[in-house]
Amino acid sequence: MKREIGPNQMKIDALPARASAAAGQMLLGNIDYDERATMRAWEDFLADEPKCARDPIHPSSVRSLIHESWYRSVTGGINAQGIEAPLSSDRDEIEYLTRANAELLSAARRSFASLGQLLDRTGAMLVLADSDGVLIDAIGDKKTLHDGMDIHLAIGGKWNEGAVGTNGIGTALWTGEPTFVHAAEHFCAGIKSWTCAGAPIRDPLDGKIIGVVDLSGYSPIFRPHNTALVAATARQIEKALAEQQQEQRTRLLEAFISSAPSYRRKDGLVIVDHRGRAIFCKNVPDGETSEMMDGPMEPGRGRWLMNLPSSGSDADLAKALPAHLRSCHITPLKLDGDLRGAALVFPPVPAASSVAVVHRKVDKHLQDAVAMIVGESEALQAAIDIACRVARSGSVTSLLVEGETGTGKELFARLVHAGSRRTANDPFIAMNCGAITRDLFGSELFGHVAGAFTGASREGKPGVFELANGGVLSLDEIGELPLEIQPFLLRVLEERVVNRIGDSRGRPVDVRLVASTNRDLKQEVAAGRFRRDLYYRIGAVSITVPPLRERGEDVLLLIEHFNRQIATVAGEDPLEFSHKALEALLAYHWPGNVRELKNLVGRLHILARGGTVELQDLPGEISAGNRTIHSDHPAAMLEAPVCTFEDAECQAIKNALAAEGGNLSKVALRLGISRPTLYRKLGQYGIRRGFL
Template sequence: MAWETFVTSEQSGDVQPGHVRDDILASWQRSMDLGVDAGTLSSSKFTDENEIHMRRERNAHLRRAASAAFQRLEPHLSDAKSILLLADDQGVIIDAIGDPSVLDEGRDINLEVGGHWDEKVVGTNGIGTVLSTGKPMYVHATEHFVEGVQTWTCAGAPIRNPFDNSVIGVVDLSGPPDIFRRHNVALVLAAAREIEIALAEQQRQDRTQLLEAFLQSKYNHGDSSVVLLDRNGRILFRRGVDDVSFPSSDKLLVGHKLLPNLEAVSEKDLPKLLPPDIQAQGLERLMLDNAYSGAALFLRSSQKKELSKKAGVIIRPRRDVPENTIEIIGTSSKMLEAIELAERAAKVNVSVLIQGETGVGKELFARLIHSRLAQSDAPYVPLNCAAVSGDLIGAELFGYVDGAFTGAVRGGRPGKFEQANGGILCLDEIGDMPIELQPYLLRALEQRAIYRMGDSKRRSVDVRLVAMTNRDLRSEIEKGAFRRDLFYRIGVVTILVPPLRERTADIFPLIEHFSALYAETMGREKMTFDAATLDLLQSYRWPGNVRELRNTIQRIYLVGSGPVVTIRDLPPELRDDFDETEADSLESILRGNSGDLESIEASAIRRTILAEKGNLTRVAMVLGISRPTLYRKMRQYRIERG
């Protein structure tokens, strides 16, 4: 009746409030304004097979990303009177699977590959309306605007580009009205998230291959500004491109299609193909394993800028937080990729999963994302899921009200979600989160709201999640220790931080960095390393990664006796002569030192306390002793914590 009232009066105001959902009524109005005929019996379809083929080819990356999710769901749809559809960013169906009888019925209304389901063509529907609103939703029966589609029900969810958050497609579940369930939206939303994860992984692999081809090529023009393009002319990586040197840098964003298919582009075509305010120095095609991977486009800057000689990125201290400047050092292709991906992720409001072994510096990447947020006062709230007992982690995350449990602070307390409102919540070791708490985290992320423990009041939160883990979450899913839907939700963008053994070229710059740091911190002359020691440090596999390297350099500055570091100054586990006795080690410490052993030990403890700013847990770890032993020696030598 509401639909008949609307199409007769052509005014949404004539529909009684509450009779139609707001989103549907707004879509009806759009459909009317676009001139869609409510009496239409079906959608339109592209009849030119070449046009359909070109659309499917143009969206090959989207179809490839969706293939795993579609293959997984197809067996469950064959007898469920349902079909699953994949549409591009213009609402044209490019893939369809499901119950054969429903696929046949769908052809009557062009609900098939080539069918065009944009709102301007067929009005309110589960594909076109999702494209118009950018929101997941269902459209049931007479909620459809055109009469010929009102014997169907559908639920759609947008598929977003992991880098710029733009809607690039829709996944839709359709069928006869009796399959209608509101939670159909949850199914397509989960499928869309899985596709987005696959897209991010695809782009990561393509970018890695392109970077490897670039670094191996003879065209790596030092510090030139460059964008790396895949074979379709889409930007996958950029270096030396900023708003100062390139006023049109918004046209040089990662993910943007800058040029047509590169195989048909020559260097002389660039002036007419590029935007007028972007000038090229040259275009070099890149090969990897004798296969064409893409091209490097070298750009001419509009302003000469001074480049930093030190490879890496700087993270400035947060406002009103007593901390030092942080630097991420790395020149390998995998590190450059991880850094670039983190900086891109900071510009879109998506969840980020940072994976890597212990000690690779995962939290530095979380801090990098935070430092690149547009809001300078955005909070950064960390929580280590492994450091909080399973009974208390819920209270830590969501907070609690007065009397929620025994031992609760009077008056209650906000949780980490509320503290991180408007900024980043960093969950370290998320693989250790209890399985029973994971649905609550998922709900908070999906609804952007939390409930304190013991309270029924809904509290809206605007939080961007950065999760970190050294575990393989996919294997944890198979073991039943981690929820699949939560994995898809937190891993919209996944950053893989490489272990130190896979970026050995960074070992010498890291040694230089830590050597300068501890020389300044401990008030010592900067030490030099002989060639044999450097060779050993570079060939060592570093199971503890950058953290182990940092601790090694710190230990050298604590106990090293001379200005030159030799192999005998290294910890026993790094030296080739693993059987060397501790007496020999002590002799190397005492050589050239007039003090007795107790004086050297006391001095080492004082230096470490100073270097670690009084953090006794870190002091004990660096010195390789237990905390009780450290406390005993501090009393023995009358060393104050301050």
């Protein structure tokens, strides 16, 4: 027997004429939305709650995301006849919410200010909620803001699923993805005349959801791109948060330099922010910070280490330290008179770096593979360190290597192979997914039996998984893998059994997978071109190979390496490079990365005049970056390399830093800008002071 429809449900069926077009048949994402069919599904769902709880199979007229949320709402005890969200009107509680979310509100201020005026008379309002779904800001159309009060869609209203069931804010918090909920898709009857699209906001430091931005209004405002709008706004807020965090990090480093004159460069140092998260780590073994694994895989950075006491006294700070950090000396760091972080200084570690420790422990095969990766930059050494750990681990069976084309990603696959070899015959199989036609992917990966398809080998053929059994399989450009093949790859990785095409017999395989890509797989997942579950499976541990332009003087090491290598093969003496030529090579952007540099050195061995490479021997795009014009003649000025205002500004900041010895107060005064502006510029151009 069906439950009676309450008075609030009757209002839904009697929507005003102006809303009937939007409330009827419309396209929501990839499905047709039908108001009456969705209402019937909701009524049937509520009429048979016990069955729904046992067998939550969703009807075809309702999206699975919505039906799953209805199921959570029912099992969570939400009143389906509810007409509003819980609301806190206590002034002290609202003030506390404002203080607790000050950073989020500050980061959202610019986006909300620019969108607020545009939403006037549109029937839409934009709201900001915290991590618990409580609204902390709202702007937009005045009438809609007023009407929102009727359902408590206002500051202090609590809109997580546990409070009001299915809705754009709460469901976005639950799924962690941009989400829209339209009209009858809401769980509570009193809000079924509204439409909303919410997108979660993540902390740039640790990736945790800290809030939601949501666009709401009566159902006629629905457009498919509402979700894209709030997702873009969320990204803008995250960018502003990252800038705020970078500024605070710079200021805390400056505060530490001022308060710790006895700090030695070999000391271990961790700086935590006001939430007790590590924002800077130097010379600290991963073991010192690894007991609390809330943060990302990157050693130390972003992990929560401690709760900072409100007083900030040395005694209270020492008591707040976890037991495994008691060996350090802790110093409070204050900004504008308030405690905003702390510095943890450890005794000098015995090794120069964690990578050096790895080098002493690994066998000769791994040492040889590490030696093939030329470079001493911090980012590269961090990537080598993680790859060495994966190579020596018996439990990690896959590694994702990300980086631009030409950075040397395959070397990391060979490093993993060298470090995990049990016998001299363990195979290393490499396959470039970008070089395989769509029709042959299945056969190349999994193999086939005789006669499995037209053109199949008469004897059958093993795939690369079988060929790599007992060793390492390197899948380059995995982002090119067709979507229809990805579930089969995931199954092989999960079950460690491969079925050849046309064969029902499973063949066990023991393979370590190293997948590499020059694409942003997170964007590919968001665009629906790469399966989310496969991404999480292959990317449980990932490294990013830095582009050559971010590796500093590694350029000189690579020039020397390739120079000697090519000279040895050719039976010639290595080339000499003039000072100006080396300066130009260091300043060049290297869009082709290490591969481009290697090809250039090979070209110079053929074309350079004499045994010394001069500036004029370099290609024009490289030598032009270092050319200076000494003539005041207009023709000479036209030949001068043109730089952007940003380039000039960046160089001016670097010059001022050098002139003032890194004192940011004096640098700001010298440049005629405020300190906050200087902090923002340092983050914008990626300029780091060389004191820590």
